Amino acid sequence: MKFISIINRNYLITISVLLIILSIAAFFTLKRTLTEEAKEELLENKKSIINEIESRNNLPNLYPTIETVVISKSEVVEKSIKKVMIKDVLDDGEEEPFLEYKSIESINGNYYAITLRKSLIEYEELLLAITIPLLLLLLLTFILSFLITRRLNKKVWNDFEHNLAVLRQFSFRNSEEIKLKNTNIQEFDEINKSITDLTKKLLVDYQALKKFSENASHEIQTPISIISVNLEEMLQHNIPEQTFQLIVNTQQTLKRLSDLNKNLLLLTKIENRQFSSDEEIDISSYIESKIEEFTPLIKSKNLKVEVTNDGVFQVKMSSELVDILLNNLLSNAVKHNSISGNIYIEISKSELKICNSGASNKLTNEAIFNRFTKENSQSYGLGLAIVKQICNTHNIAIQYRKSDFHCFVLSRCSGL
Amino acid sequence: MKILIVEDETDLLITISNYLTKENYICELAENFQKAFEKISIYEYDIILLDITLPDGNGIDLLKYIKKKNLKAGIIILSAKSSLDDKITGLDLGADDYITKPFQLSELNSRINAVLRKHHFDGSNVVQFNEIKVDTVSKTIKVNDEEIIVTKKEYDMLLYFILNKNRVLTKEAIAEHLWNDNIDQADNFDFIYTHLNNIRRKIKSKGGTDYIKTIYGMGYKFSDR
Numbered sequence: 001m002k003f004i005s006i007i008n009r010n011y012l013i014t015i016s017v018l019l020i021i022l023s024i025a026a027f028f029t030l031k032r033t034l035t036e037e038a039k040e041e042l043l044e045n046k047k048s049i050i051n052e053i054e055s056r057n058n059l060p061n062l063y064p065t066i067e068t069v070v071i072s073k074s075e076v077v078e079k080s081i082k083k084v085m086i087k088d089v090l091d092d093g094e095e096e097p098f099l100e101y102k103s104i105e106s107i108n109g110n111y112y113a114i115t116l117r118k119s120l121i122e123y124e125e126l127l128l129a130i131t132i133p134l135l136l137l138l139l140l141t142f143i144l145s146f147l148i149t150r151r152l153n154k155k156v157w158n159d160f161e162h163n164l165a166v167l168r169q170f171s172f173r174n175s176e177e178i179k180l181k182n183t184n185i186q187e188f189d190e191i192n193k194s195i196t197d198l199t200k201k202l203l204v205d206y207q208a209l210k211k212f213s214e215n216a217s218h219e220i221q222t223p224i225s226i227i228s229v230n231l232e233e234m235l236q237h238n239i240p241e242q243t244f245q246l247i248v249n250t251q252q253t254l255k256r257l258s259d260l261n262k263n264l265l266l267l268t269k270i271e272n273r274q275f276s277s278d279e280e281i282d283i284s285s286y287i288e289s290k291i292e293e294f295t296p297l298i299k300s301k302n303l304k305v306e307v308t309n310d311g312v313f314q315v316k317m318s319s320e321l322v323d324i325l326l327n328n329l330l331s332n333a334v335k336h337n338s339i340s341g342n343i344y345i346e347i348s349k350s351e352l353k354i355c356n357s358g359a360s361n362k363l364t365n366e367a368i369f370n371r372f373t374k375e376n377s378q379s380y381g382l383g384l385a386i387v388k389q390i391c392n393t394h395n396i397a398i399q400y401r402k403s404d405f406h407c408f409v410l411s412r413c414s415g416l
Numbered sequence: 417m418k419i420l421i422v423e424d425e426t427d428l429l430i431t432i433s434n435y436l437t438k439e440n441y442i443c444e445l446a447e448n449f450q451k452a453f454e455k456i457s458i459y460e461y462d463i464i465l466l467d468i469t470l471p472d473g474n475g476i477d478l479l480k481y482i483k484k485k486n487l488k489a490g491i492i493i494l495s496a497k498s499s500l501d502d503k504i505t506g507l508d509l510g511a512d513d514y515i516t517k518p519f520q521l522s523e524l525n526s527r528i529n530a531v532l533r534k535h536h537f538d539g540s541n542v543v544q545f546n547e548i549k550v551d552t553v554s555k556t557i558k559v560n561d562e563e564i565i566v567t568k569k570e571y572d573m574l575l576y577f578i579l580n581k582n583r584v585l586t587k588e589a590i591a592e593h594l595w596n597d598n599i600d601q602a603d604n605f606d607f608i609y610t611h612l613n614n615i616r617r618k619i620k621s622k623g624g625t626d627y628i629k630t631i632y633g634m635g636y637k638f639s640d641r
Contacts, residue, residue, distance in 0.1 A: 218469070221496035225518035226427045232521050233431065235584045241632045248586055248634050255588070258518050296595060296607035 449473030
C-alpha cells in the first residue's frame with residue numbers, strides 16, 4: 001500500500017470516529033446546557049409566583065405551564081424536577097415534552113403546591129439548529145483539510161516518485177553515477193544522499209570485480225598458450241604412438257579449458273551488455289553462411305538440412321552476437337543429432353525455429369538452458385546458457401519444445 | 417626475415433622464438449614496452465609480433481607509434497582478448513592480423529607468411545616445395561608446371577602444409593586453420609581426410625609425389641624426408 005494511501009486511510013478513519021464522538025459530545029453538552037437554562041428559568045418563575053401570592057394573594061394558574069394549589073400541611077408533595085410528557089390541550093392533543101418543577105412553599109402561613117412546566121420543544125429545535133450547522137462546518141473543514149493534505153502530499157511525493165523511477169532504471173552496466181533530484185525535504189534528501197553514496201561505492205566495487213574477473217580470464221589464456229605451444233613442440237619429436245596420443249588428448253583438453261574460459265568471459269560480457277546493438281540484423285541472411293560453415297560437420301554425420309523461409313526475422317543485435325547465437329544453436333543441432341538425421345530451420349517474421357532429430361533426453365525447458373547442464377563430458381554445457389543470455393538481453397523469448405524433434409524456438413517479445 | 421617478438425611471458429617468448437628460428441627467421445625479443453620501444457626506434461623489422469598487455473605499457477600504443485613513424489613492418493597482434501571489438505581496434509590501427517591466445521605455432525607461421533606475402537609480393541608470391549608451386553596471388557597450384565584445379569579448402573590446406581613442412585600437424589590444428597572454431601566440436605575429423613585425399617589424387621595425377629604422411633592416424637606431416 002502506498003504511503004499516501006495509508007496516511008489518507010488513517011486520516012479518514014480517525015476523522016470519522018472523531019467526528020462522531022465530537023457530534024455526540026456536542027449534542028449532549030448543548031442539551032445539558034439548554035436543560036440547565038430551562039431549570040433556571042423555572043426557578044426564576046417560581047420566585048415571581050411566590051411574589052405574586054405574597055403581595056396579591058393571587059394564585060396564578062395557566063395550564064400547562066403554571067399550576068398553583070393550596071394544600072394542607074399534612075399533604076405530602078414531593079419536590080422534584082423532571083421531564084414529563086403532557087398532552088397539549090391547545091395543540092392537537094399530542095404528547096409533548098415538558099420540564100416539570102414541583103415545589104411546596106409556605107407563604108403567609110398557607111401551603112401551596114406550585115407546579116411549573118416549560119415546553120422543551122423549542123429547546124430541541126434550538127439544539128438541532130445549533131448542532132447541524134456545527135456538524136456541517138466540521139465536516140467541511142475536514143474535507144477541505146483532507147483535500148489540501150492530499151494535494152500537498154502529491155507535491156511532496158512527486159520528487160520522491162521521480163527519484164524512485166531513477167533508481168529503478170539504475171544499472172551498474174551503464175557505469176554512470178545515479179543522479180537524484182533534490183527534494184528540499186530533509187528526510188528524503190538524507191535517503192538520497194545515502195543511496196548516492198551507496199551506489200557510488202557499489203559501482204566502484206562492481207567495476208573492480210568485473211575488471212578482476214576479466215583480467216583473470218585473460219591472464220589464464222597466457223599460461224594456456226605456453227602449455228599449448230609446448231605440447232605442439234613435443235609432437236615434433238620422434239615419439240612413440242602412446243605418447244603422441246597422450247599429447248593430442250592433452251591438447252584437446254587444453255582447448256576445452258580455454259574455450260570454457262572464453263565462454264565464461266563471453267557470458268559475463270553479455271550479462272553486462274557490453275555488446276552494442278544498434279543495428280537491425282536479418283537473421284535469415286546469416287543462416288545460409290552458417291550452414292555453409294557447418295557443412296563439414298553436417299556431411300560427416302550425413303545430416304539433411306531443410307530451410308524454410310517464410311519471412312524476415314529481424315533482431316536488434318550486434319553481428320558478433322548473432323554469429324555466436326546461430327553458432328551455438330546450429331552446433332547444438334548437429335552435435336545432438338543422430339547419424340543420417342535431419343535439421344529443420346523455419347524462419348518467419350515472428351519466429352526462428354531450429355529443430356533436429358536425435359535421441360530423446362530428460363531435459364526440460366528450464367533445465368536445458370542452465371549453465372553446466374550437459375549430457376556428456378565432451379561439452380561443458382555453456383552453449384545454450386549463452387544462447388539464453390543473448391536472448392534475455394535482447395527481448396527475445398526462447399523455448400525448447402520436445403516432440404519427435406528437439407526444437408528451439410526464438411520469438412520476439414511483444415510490446416518491447 | 418627479421419622478426420621482433422614482443423611478449424611479456426618469457427616462456428612463451430622463448431618457445432615462439434625457438435620455433436621461428438628453426439623456420440629460418442631471425443628473431444629478436446622484447447619482454448616489455450620499454451625494450452620493444454627501443455628496438456623499434458633503432459632497428460628495422462619485417463614482422464613484429466605484438467602482445468597487447470605488457471607490464472609497463474599497452475601494445476596498442478606501440479602499434480600507434482609504429483604507424484606514426486610509418487615503419488614498414490608487418491604487425492601481428494597476439495592477444496588474450498578474443499572479442500571482436502579488440503580485434504577491430506587493432507586492425508583499424510593498422511595491424512595486419514590478430515591472433516588470439518592460445519594459438520598453434522603452425523597457425524602463427526601461416527599468418528606470418530601471409531603478412532610477409534602481403535608486404536613483399538614483388539617476386540615472393542610463389543611458395544614452392546619441390547615440384548609443387550603455389551601462386552598466392554592468383555591462388556593457383558602447379559605440379560610439374562601443370563596447373564591442378566583445386567577447391568578453396570584444398571588450396572588453403574596445401575598452402576598450410578607447405579608453409580609448415582616437416583612439422584607434425586594434428587587434425588585439430590588443420591581443422592581449426594581451415595574452418596573456424598566450431599569445427600573442434602566435431603566427433604571426428606573424417607571430413608579432413610576427404611579433402612586430403614583429393615589433394616593427394618590431384619598431385620599424383622600430374623606426376624607429383626605424395627608428401628603427406630600420416631602420423632599414428634592422429635596427425636599429418638608434409639615432408640620429403
